[in-house]
Amino acid sequence: MDVDTRLLRSFKAVAEDGSLTRAAERLFISQPALTKQIRQLERCVGARLFDRSKAGMALTGAGRALAGTATAVIEAWDAAERAVRAAEAEASKVLRIGFLASAANEKTQAILAAFRERRPDWRVELRQAGWGDPTAALASGEVEAAFMRLPFPDQDDYRLLPLLTEPRCVAMAAGHRLAARESLRFEDLLDEPFVAAPAPTGAFRDHWVGAAAREGREVRIGAVTEHPDDWLSAIANGDGIALAPQSAARYYARPDVVYREVSGVAPSTVALAWPKPPPRDGALADFIAAAVECADDSA
Amino acid sequence: MDVDTRLLRSFKAVAEDGSLTRAAERLFISQPALTKQIRQLERCVGARLFDRSKAGMALTGAGRALAGTATAVIEAWDAAERAVRAAEAEASKVLRIGFLASAANEKTQAILAAFRERRPDWRVELRQAGWGDPTAALASGEVEAAFMRLPFPDQDDYRLLPLLTEPRCVAMAAGHRLAARESLRFEDLLDEPFVAAPAPTGAFRDHWVGAAAREGREVRIGAVTEHPDDWLSAIANGDGIALAPQSAARYYARPDVVYREVSGVAPSTVALAWPKPPPRDGALADFIAAAVECADDSA
DNA sequence: AGTATCGATAACCTCTGGTTATGGATGTGG
DNA sequence: CCACATCCATAACCAGAGGTTATCGATACT
Incomplete structure (x- = not known):
């Protein structure tokens, strides 16, 4: 029988966080849709993959068997896709x-x-x-x-x-109360709200809110952005401040955003x-x- | 991006016989449907996979890259399916x-x-x-x-x-003109129509029409069947004769079908x-x- | 007991993926 | 040289897959 790799990715998501509801929002689809997908996959392989309970979804034996092999399928497909793209690029x-x-x-x-x-x-x-x-x-x-x-x-x-390593600085709205100071220590920024990357990016997001220099102190998230334009707007808007590579001062210069040196954070x-x-x-x-x-x- | 493994199987079929029309009938779908599938796959990977010409479909560079990797994807999925089924069987x-x-x-x-x-x-x-x-x-x-x-x-x-090897005999309608003879030589049967397995089974079909003992002489196909019942009916009906393992005389005995010894064919x-x-x-x-x-x- | 949470279900809608019928281009045989 | 066969593309149509929102029933927690 045949599957869509999307079903396998959905299956993996559900298996990983043991919950339809949470997996559904991570996949940006509705929970009933994900319910259907899982049922379809179960119909396709002819076995129950999860034990449903009020506490969530737990893998059955068959489910565990699939979890162990589904990744290989997805990776094989990704590799195939890469091979095609590479050939295509080579030709053109x-x-x-x-x-x-x-x-x-x-x-x-x-x-x-x-x-x-x-x-x-x-x-x-x-x-x-x-x-x-x-x-x-x-x-x-x-x-x-x-x-x-x-x-x-x-x-x-x-x-x-x-390729290169450069110090990080801090970006903030031109009118921010700390903007007057020429240089700052990261400790001064611990309680400021930050403009951050989306949560699923894990270590990447952590790095750019200075998690390593916080010693466990929670960061306040003032805004979440995906692209430089949103990011700059959010900063200019006063939603929060952000760490940025020094070169950002040259490449993302705006009149309503200032960049200041900051000590106490690792370079990028x-x-x-x-x-x-x-x-x-x-x-x-x-x-x-x-x-x-x-x-x-x-x- | 995601694919359905069916698309990959279709792609392989087209790549193998270089023709939409032929591949379509082999896959038991219409030619336009297959056209759509291939276009969809091309859209999915973002590259043309075939050069269309009046003579048929020829793989492009990207197509060759996919042909080399698609099999691995399909096999990975088949393996995953087996793993699930095995786990399921183990549990029950x-x-x-x-x-x-x-x-x-x-x-x-x-x-x-x-x-x-x-x-x-x-x-x-x-x-x-x-x-x-x-x-x-x-x-x-x-x-x-x-x-x-x-x-x-x-x-x-x-x-x-x-597990075992047994001689082959020949099955024919009870009223067949050769049924009167107690035993036959395969040479006597060369021009008889045969009830055969479907063509895609290749070596299997060949073996059961005695291709090895024909020295290249074409076999006449009187009927194509998939299951013993159809097979027996076709024989009884006089559509053709067929080679059969000796044990068939015991397991598929019918009043309107007779089994006769035949010399000159390898055992099964x-x-x-x-x-x-x-x-x-x-x-x-x-x-x-x-x-x-x-x-x-x-x- | 009240409430929040989780998965299942129902009703609905869109778009995918199949079908048949037909067209245009290209070799091929009489 | 024309008629024809072959092959892929296209059009029109139809069923069903796969998504959505709204709602339900059951369980666990406060």
Whole structure:
């Protein structure tokens, strides 16, 4: 019998958090829809996969068997998708590179130039990814590599080449009461509301609200944004402040947003990331070589 | 993005015979439906997979990339399905065994008895498979093992345990002009129409029309059947004659069908077949052990 | 006991995915 | 050289899959 991989992804989500309701909102569908999906999957494999109880959904033996193998199916498909995209790109001499908002900065141009030198007849297509699901484009092969800021979710599934490291500063509304001070300590910001990335990004979000420097103190979330424009607007709007790489002061300068030095937070590293089965000989290999050439030794 | 494995199977079919029209009839859907499926798949991966021409469909570079990886996805899913079915069977203490029509004979009872001795609390469910796609039930784990007659399609994908070998005879309508003779030579039957299995079964069909003993002479197909009842009816009806294992004379005796010895055709072997990743410790292992115990040494 | 929570169900609507019938382009045989 | 067969694309149509909101019944917690 046949399945849609979407059913498998839904199944995994339900299996992971043991609840239809929660999984449904994580998947951005309604709970009844997810109920139907799970029933359909059960009909498809001919076995009950969950024990329903008021406390939630618990895997049955059959369910556990599927949980152990479903991932392999999804990964096989993702790999197939990547293979197709890579072949397609090869044929049309286009290299698709993603960049996480605010990860593309001065380095980018140098790397592109070095790549053009190696493959003059190729074109590089840059695609911006939101903070919502930053690795999605990489996983499906929609881009063959991406400039990312570390850490990001499922980072270990990829090869990483650190490119540069830069201090972080703090961005705030021009009229913010702390904006008058030339430089700040992170301790001064502990109680400020922050403009943050969506919660599912885990370690990424944590890093940018300075979780490591908080010693467990909860952060106040003033707003959640996915894209630089929203982010800047939220900051300018006074919804909260945010940590930002120093280069943001140059790339995202606005009259209603100021950037101030801040002490006591770790710097931020930009890396090039690509799927683990590394490129055999394609254009991506040349792009990586170009990146290696341009990388800061310190990073 | 997500796919239905059906799309992948359709894609494979089209890729294999390079024609929408032919693939469509092999898949038992209309040609426009298949056209849509392929377009949908192309939309899904974001690349053209085929070059359309009047001569047929030829894979593009991207198509070749998918052809190389799609099989892995399908196999991963089939394996997942098997795992679920196996877990389900384990939980309910049911072992599902398939048998190709006319493969179940005296041996079966002995094996079942030997298995019952090892696992008294288990139940064995026997499921008959048609000749149309005899390995389907095995591939999807609908049954965990099956009694098959060799050869059968994709035979190498399974572990095989030969159980017995028996001569083949010929079945024909009681009123057939050759029915009067007590025994026949296969040469006498070369021009007779045969009742055969469906064409896609390849080597299996060939074996049962005696292709090996024909030295290339075409067989006349009088009828195509999938199940023993149709088969017997077609023979009784005079649509053609057929080779049959000797035991068929006992298990499929009918007043309007006679079985006659025939010389010059190889005997037929019955084997137990199960998917290659062999059972670790489950009930299937005991079933196989029971079968080993009952197997003819000669087979 | 009252309430919040969780999964199941019902009613409804849209769009997917199938069908048949037909068209246009390209080789092929008389 | 024309008639024809073949192959894929398209159109029109129809059933059902798969989503939504609203509601229910059962359980656990306060």
